[in-house]
Amino acid sequence: MQEKYNHLDVEQTAQTHWTTRDAYRVIEDAARKKFYACSMLPYPSGKLHMGHVRNYTINDMLTRYLRMNGYNVLMPMGWDAFGLPAENAALKNGVPPARWTYENIAYMKRQMQAMGLAIDWSREVATCDPRYYKWNQWLFLKMLEKGIAYRKTQVVNWDPVDQTVLANEQVIDGKGWRTGATVEKREIPGYYLKITDYAQELLGHVQTGLPGWPERVKLMQENWIGKSEGVRFAFTHNIRGDNGALIGGGRMYVFTTRADTIMGVTFCAVAPEHPLALHAAKTQPALAAFIEECKTGGTTEAELAVKEKVGMRTGLKVVHPLNGHLIDVWVGNYVLMSYGDGAVMGVPAHDERDFAFAKKYGIAIVEVVLVDGMTYDYDQWQDWYGDKQRGVTINSDSFSGLSYKDAVNAIAHALGKEGLGEKKTTWRLRDWGVSRQRYWGTPIPIIHCAEHGAVPVPEKDLPVVLPQDCVPDGSGNPLNKHEGFHAGVVCPICGRSARRETDTMDTFVDSSWYFMRYCDPTNDQKMVAEGADYWMPMDQYIGGIEHAILHLLYARFWTKVMRDLGLVKVDEPFTKLLTQGMVLNHIYSRKGEKGGVEYFWPHEVEDIHDANGKITGAKLKEAKGSLPAGTLITYEGVGTMSKSKNNGVDPQDLIEKYGADTARLYTMFTAPPEATLEWNDAAVEGSYRFLRRVWNFGARLSAINNIASHAISTGVDGQFGKEAKALRLEIHTVFKQVDYDYQRMQYNTVVSGVMKMLNALEDFKSDGSTGSVMAVREGFGMLLRCMYPATPHIAHTLWTELGFAGQLGDLLDAPWPKVDDSALVQDEIELMLQINGKLRGAIRVPAGSGKEVIEAAAVASEVFVKLAEGAAPKKVIVVPGRLVNVVI
């Protein structure tokens, strides 16, 4: 074999071997234990980034490990190929999104192949392929039929200059990203999916049906779904609209989880779009202007939450349902029309936000809950004002003197008697709006007829194919102007000329079921074929923690819809979930003269540290453009790697310089899979060095005559000398830990274990006896199999070169090693000795000693005698195999 490790040769040869064998094609086989291990499908942004490398290496390690353990393992791959970045690239380069996307896919696929991933490429899926998105359209039509999909207005970010809808990402500080114009909220019609119909089941399964999911993800989903029990009730009024009818039937509904405080209501607030607000604005120009002002700014929850809470009186009054007081109706910028009934009651005494609002506008504060006899201070909010558990109602007529629970029951009962309210469960979760005013997505299969309105495209006409030749220019959806898309379109009902819907679907639709399509990706008869019954549910899903809520919740919902339509049998798609941590890198920027921000690559700057070693800033290493070397650069901290911030690391450089095995080993070794990884490329060299050491050891071994014939025969302990026994104890002890770490997917310590194995083998002084050679061969054979899932190329080559393949077969399917218990037997063990909980020394006792023997040894030890100074032990705690603690 070659004396020097040459990663190019090794990786090429191994990959050719696997390709020739068609090693990764898997077929459904009911006789074998199946395992479906899948990564979240990548967006084809151009190149792989380190997050991908990390994700797929985890997936690949799992796949190869399980295959050696006898499983029929599926590892598929696909492309989340629709989306905004392709349109942005088109704006920049004038290249149609389709071409850009397919070129990226081709490039990234080559990169994945160079990484040596055990992907079954025969199942590849691209979501922009009509054979795929046809089924998005098909299921959407089924949902329309079932009433799961419906149409209503949605609020979007509107750029008044470009006359286009903006994504939240395209709104920067309330301004359009390209025009700088102040963004407005605008209501337009769109399609929604009734995920709220599934809220209870989605919540229930989080709590009981997903034991293989991380607790933190389940908690996040639980909070997102946000079940709350409360009371929905109405204030009454006789305000009439222009048509003479009572607005809202004379009722203004609100929802509250604090019905016990209803007697403390001193105002109400409605959303700017609420019918009462719009009615009042007709006669009050100031109010109309205020409502208009509320429309500025973006739509994100974060933005609304930090916005100052402001309001304006409408002059309208409504009647309190229990005490008959007339209550002022305000318009509040913090009330959302899309949440509940678009109106809230205001109880300043017991809600922090209402308190602040009341102080600001001089609204009365009426204390109606007393906590532990504490004195209410009307000037200053205290946290206990909102404490419902310890409170007792006061100032509440017949509802006074009650606990929270009793007060809510009594008040709900009283409202019920009047027919003005009842207990209700509400959800924070909102229905899923799937309409996007964009080109590069799945066309929504609807035809608009002047007479019949929005008419579903007949199933036989699917797919509605997206034209491939559009180049977005930033002003609206190019499908509106694409004549071919609308040519010859007729209403399916009356046959008269009509227009296609030009909205496309949210790309979360694409990613909500692709993992079922992998089971039979080109089937043109069925959305999912029988293969899905074999592979689903997915056994292990792996992806970024950033998808903990939206993607995972939508995929769970979509699966349940498919189940209810009889397409699949599973309730939940993902049995186990591993949420990989983000790969972060430092971000360096500088404000340009014109106000824009320029980002710098980490390698272009040198950090400036304070006395504690913290980075406070940076300076340019070399001149760049008009900026001289040494120019001060702002350090923005760490953040996810992104193209726009110039802080991505291209794995291609690593692969070319050191090989895929080094890139894989490094990403696995540097941090545990679930942890955030702050990039630091100084340590890559070390991983390469380790592989070279493994290679060199293998080369030395192959030089020993007949090494291949020294197969181990377990259980024949007598054949090993003392040194060989010690080596086997070390190797098998470490292997036991490595195997445990494989099972819990803690791959960083798997790599540590492999390093420990090599250290032990290198330190071993062979006496040339058969036992010595056998122990080394056994140890190295175990090492190769342990490192193989992480670094398959080098392991495959050494395995073959050293003749292991001849005995145990191709490493792909070689049997996973077993711990030889006889190698773990020890005569004597060491226990730590603590006195009063402090470590003072150690004692040696025969293995398997009982508590009495250990106690006696501890008390008799030199350390104890010296420190106890004759005092008798008060208590002795023995932790088997670890330590003994004597309390005196």
Add this chain to the structure above:
RNA sequence: GCCCGGGUGGUGAAAUUGGUAGACACAUCGGACUUAAAAUCCGCCGCUUUCCUGCAUAAGGGGCGUACCGGUUCGAUUCCGGUCCCGGGCACCA
């Protein structure tokens, strides 16, 4: 603002979840090999030397130490309460 997670040496981290804190590595430094360099191999590597023994900044012992403050326990990186900082998500980025 709200929800979730994290914080351990110069650096990445480990500690099988209450039992030897820093395994395994990276970097720096010191040494071997070499005419030299590279490569390789070996060694040191939390703080405290105004805590003690010592000529000693050698060696040994002691004390402190897992973001910070407090608590539970024979024993806390691990459990509980509070604070600070960092990261992820917040429904049209994916």
